[in-house]
Amino acid sequence: MRKIAESTVRRLSLYLRYLEQSEVQGHGTISSADLARRGGTTPAQVRKDLSFFGSFGKRGLGYSVPELAAKIRDILGLKRSYRVVLVGAGRIGGALVQYPGFRQRGFHVTAIYDKDRKKVGSRWNGLVVRDVQQIASDLKKEPTDIAIVVTPAEAAQQVVDELVQAGVKAILNFAPVQLAVPPDVVVKSVNMAAELETLSFALANR
Amino acid sequence: MRKIAESTVRRLSLYLRYLEQSEVQGHGTISSADLARRGGTTPAQVRKDLSFFGSFGKRGLGYSVPELAAKIRDILGLKRSYRVVLVGAGRIGGALVQYPGFRQRGFHVTAIYDKDRKKVGSRWNGLVVRDVQQIASDLKKEPTDIAIVVTPAEAAQQVVDELVQAGVKAILNFAPVQLAVPPDVVVKSVNMAAELETLSFALANR
Numbered sequence: 001m002r003k004i005a006e007s008t009v010r011r012l013s014l015y016l017r018y019l020e021q022s023e024v025q026g027h028g029t030i031s032s033a034d035l036a037r038r039g040g041t042t043p044a045q046v047r048k049d050l051s052f053f054g055s056f057g058k059r060g061l062g063y064s065v066p067e068l069a070a071k072i073r074d075i076l077g078l079k080r081s082y083r084v085v086l087v088g089a090g091r092i093g094g095a096l097v098q099y100p101g102f103r104q105r106g107f108h109v110t111a112i113y114d115k116d117r118k119k120v121g122s123r124w125n126g127l128v129v130r131d132v133q134q135i136a137s138d139l140k141k142e143p144t145d146i147a148i149v150v151t152p153a154e155a156a157q158q159v160v161d162e163l164v165q166a167g168v169k170a171i172l173n174f175a176p177v178q179l180a181v182p183p184d185v186v187v188k189s190v191n192m193a194a195e196l197e198t199l200s201f202a203l204a205n206r
Numbered sequence: 207m208r209k210i211a212e213s214t215v216r217r218l219s220l221y222l223r224y225l226e227q228s229e230v231q232g233h234g235t236i237s238s239a240d241l242a243r244r245g246g247t248t249p250a251q252v253r254k255d256l257s258f259f260g261s262f263g264k265r266g267l268g269y270s271v272p273e274l275a276a277k278i279r280d281i282l283g284l285k286r287s288y289r290v291v292l293v294g295a296g297r298i299g300g301a302l303v304q305y306p307g308f309r310q311r312g313f314h315v316t317a318i319y320d321k322d323r324k325k326v327g328s329r330w331n332g333l334v335v336r337d338v339q340q341i342a343s344d345l346k347k348e349p350t351d352i353a354i355v356v357t358p359a360e361a362a363q364q365v366v367d368e369l370v371q372a373g374v375k376a377i378l379n380f381a382p383v384q385l386a387v388p389p390d391v392v393v394k395s396v397n398m399a400a401e402l403e404t405l406s407f408a409l410a411n412r
Contacts, residue, residue: 009407013400017359017382038359040384076403077410084402095301101399107406145409146402153223153244170405176223178246186408188401193307194219195394196290196352197282199376200313201215202392203351204283 008049011039012072015046019069029062081106083142085168087159088150089114089122089129092174092192096148097125107146111138115155132159139166146170153177160187214255217245218278221252225275237268287312289348291374293365294356295320295328295335298380298398302354303331313352317344321361338365345372352376359383366393 018038022030032043039046050056053075056063073079084107086093096102097109112124115132122129130138147163149156149171156175163171164185173179173189181187224244228236238249245252256262259281262269279285290313292299302308303315318330321338328335336344353374355362362381369377370391379385379395387393 009404010400013403038383077406091301091304095297098297105399107402146405170409172401177244188404190401193311194216195378196313197219198215198394199352200283203376
């Protein structure tokens, strides 16, 4: 179970989104061909992705939508909810806090931090922005698994060191810097400008 | 030049961001150790990354900040500007349009499309939201290299087919679906919920 490729996990996310839509539309079963289309892959790959986690579906009948959705939620660790702190009350942070997909999947932003005195104390989507200096003491009282870091690059590593020190085990990083963390902490980096630059690189080097 | 790994391109993005900061701070030269720290890698890897594209820097003196920045801009295809269309005038689209990093790097959002009649005609960051049905005819008059797709999953493939038909060669996709495109079109997908799910997966499967 430990050595699942990230590409598989990403496809499971896509399958789950499709299953949830199918549930809303009242479909009881779904074929591996349908899932394959959504995941940009082949029916054989769908069956392989799912076979890592046990045996599902009946040949010729497809998968039960609610059962498979529940199983993938379980695999992805979505049967529980997660407390998430956001560090950096800027524009990207604002869009993230309001992103309905997070809450729907059980990711609850419970605190927002910034170092800007003008932002500290202001109300953001029902939460009061707190001083970044409080992080360590807050997390002692309110243990949190996940942090989203949307600080400038030069501030990110120090913030992350504090978060890790305070027991945070998973970080979604939007700062344009590679973060150093201990082996038991997982970091995912998203860098909008870099995404566009991989496109301009591809356009320039065809 | 064609077979550069995406991980190298991403590090080049990080180096460039650091070089630009160093430029602002008035530093004339920079060492591979400094660049390595920012890129989360080793000085040897920095030298290897840069050696793909020619010979830079002087042993013991480091790299000239403005020269290396110019060279990386060149490598990443950032010496020109790009017209970008945005399809989907929702919250994420709104944050993207306002993201200063895009414009700074020469990515100019020139048109925004939506299919919602209530949004079409409204003003967004200086642009009037257009009807998505105009895309094909607009792109004939205003050729565009890059599109950012922020539609619901079920609408994305059809939109992308039209974009590709109209000559768009690079797509940044935020819809939670894998897109099918011809081999000469490059797609980068960003999926916020999936990023968080790779974290919850890691937390659940330790």
